[in-house]
Amino acid sequence: xxxxxxxxxxSNIKGVTNGxxxxxxxxxxxxxxxxxxxxxLTNIFPRIEWKPLVESARSLGLSSLPDDADPSMLxxxxxxxxxxxxxxxxxxxxxxxICPETGRRFPINKGIPNMLLHEDEV
Amino acid sequence: MEHNIELESVSISMPSIxxxxxxxxxxxxxxxxxxxxxxxxxxxxxxxEVYEPCDDSFALVDALLADRTNLLEHKxxxxxxxxxxxxxxxxxxxxxxxxETNTIQYFATDINPHAAEATCKTSEAHGVHVExxxxxxxxxxxxxxxxxxxxxxVNPPYVPTPEEEVGCEGITASWAGGENGRSVIDRIxxxxxxxxxxxxxxxxxxxxxxxxxxxxxxxxxxxxASRIVVQRSTEEESLHVIKFWRExxxxxxxxxxxxxxxxxDSWFLQFSRSTFWRRxx
Numbered sequence: 001x002x003x004x005x006x007x008x009x010x011s012n013i014k015g016v017t018n019g020x021x022x023x024x025x026x027x028x029x030x031x032x033x034x035x036x037x038x039x040x041l042t043n044i045f046p047r048i049e050w051k052p053l054v055e056s057a058r059s060l061g062l063s064s065l066p067d068d069a070d071p072s073m074l075x076x077x078x079x080x081x082x083x084x085x086x087x088x089x090x091x092x093x094x095x096x097x098i099c100p101e102t103g104r105r106f107p108i109n110k111g112i113p114n115m116l117l118h119e120d121e122v
Numbered sequence: 123m124e125h126n127i128e129l130e131s132v133s134i135s136m137p138s139i140x141x142x143x144x145x146x147x148x149x150x151x152x153x154x155x156x157x158x159x160x161x162x163x164x165x166x167x168x169x170x171e172v173y174e175p176c177d178d179s180f181a182l183v184d185a186l187l188a189d190r191t192n193l194l195e196h197k198x199x200x201x202x203x204x205x206x207x208x209x210x211x212x213x214x215x216x217x218x219x220x221x222e223t224n225t226i227q228y229f230a231t232d233i234n235p236h237a238a239e240a241t242c243k244t245s246e247a248h249g250v251h252v253e254x255x256x257x258x259x260x261x262x263x264x265x266x267x268x269x270x271x272x273x274x275x276v277n278p279p280y281v282p283t284p285e286e287e288v289g290c291e292g293i294t295a296s297w298a299g300g301e302n303g304r305s306v307i308d309r310i311x312x313x314x315x316x317x318x319x320x321x322x323x324x325x326x327x328x329x330x331x332x333x334x335x336x337x338x339x340x341x342x343x344x345x346x347a348s349r350i351v352v353q354r355s356t357e358e359e360s361l362h363v364i365k366f367w368r369e370x371x372x373x374x375x376x377x378x379x380x381x382x383x384x385x386x387d388s389w390f391l392q393f394s395r396s397t398f399w400r401r402x403x
Contacts (some may be wrong), residue, residue: 008266037224115262
């Protein structure tokens with residue numbers, strides 16, 4: 001699971017009003033380099049919730065992202081590299097995503113977040 | 123139309139069909155004279171609880187191939203498969219769009235853990251990356267991915283079955299479609315409407331029993347035009363792969379449209395496959 005995906009996931013348990021962002025607890029992750037694409041990063045940037053990205057990246061020991069970001073920063077190569085790396089190059093293999101409201105843990109196994117709900121949660 | 127990938131028959135050996143194991147496989151089994159053309163995607167992961175590529179999967183991939191030039195011009199940013207099974211379709215899509223520059227990100231969902239794992243393995247084995255999430259349709263992604271997805275592909279559970287078989291554990295969920303095979307399709311359509319970007323496209327497999335013309339009318343009420351990209355028929359059944367797009371999409375104006383008000387099931391049945399091949403190949 002990339003941090004891009006983490007950025008897009010919410011807890012959808014019945015009755016939960018504030019299911020975002022899920023807190024990331026990663027036990028095992030890997031880094032796989034991929035080519036940086038400026039257009040993709042520019043296009044996706046407005047759709048990224050910045051704080052959850054920074055927090056999840058920092059929970060993995062990544063400190064290169066600034067606390068806040070605005071579109072003008074996309075002109076900076078350093079910023080783009082950090083954004084690209086956090087968003088697309090880190091793969092969380094094992095761990096959990098925790099619902100901010102209920103504390104329910106959604107496991108991540110073999111890189112796949114399991115967001116399936118139990119019958120009483122639907 | 124040029125293809126960088128081979129259009130040879132898919133080298134996947136079909137599993138033997140055990141009685142009662144997979145009604146969907148039986149229903150979508152076609153006469154051998156209709157050959158499957160698809161990207162050369164090899165089955166690298168097999169599990170008794172995961173739906174393996176069958177004629178419906180091949181029809182959907184053929185539809186994507188037939189529309190590949192449009193897809194390339196479409197320049198999608200996010201592509202999504204709902205109910206990815208073994209990952210054959212999303213891997214084929216990623217392969218045929220040949221994205222080596224990371225302009226496109228691929229997502230896939232399933233409710234079957236074995237299927238999710240198989241999709242990871244299939245995509246990895248073909249050098250593409252798909253982000254797989256275990257979730258019901260897109261329930262955990264829908265809020266954030268709203269209006270962001272440019273291409274959605276779905277080979278839904280479309281076989282008419284008793285309602286209680288819908289969404290069962292394991293492989294049953296891959297085909298059991300409830301009344302008229304529409305239970306899951308009817309849940310997927312409003313979700314896709316919410317997910318699709320302004321320029322977004324949906325490609326979906328349907329069976330005649332699903333009343334595809336009614337599906338087109340329902341989507342028409344939501345502002346979508348539609349056309350059949352591929353039709354495959356057997357003596358008993360007929361598969362359609364239908365493409366949907368928002369009417370406002372100017373870029374599509376040159377393309378022929380399904381007149382959603384006048385489409386009828388008989389019209390679907392009469393749609394000539396040869397017409398399709400002439401127009402698109």
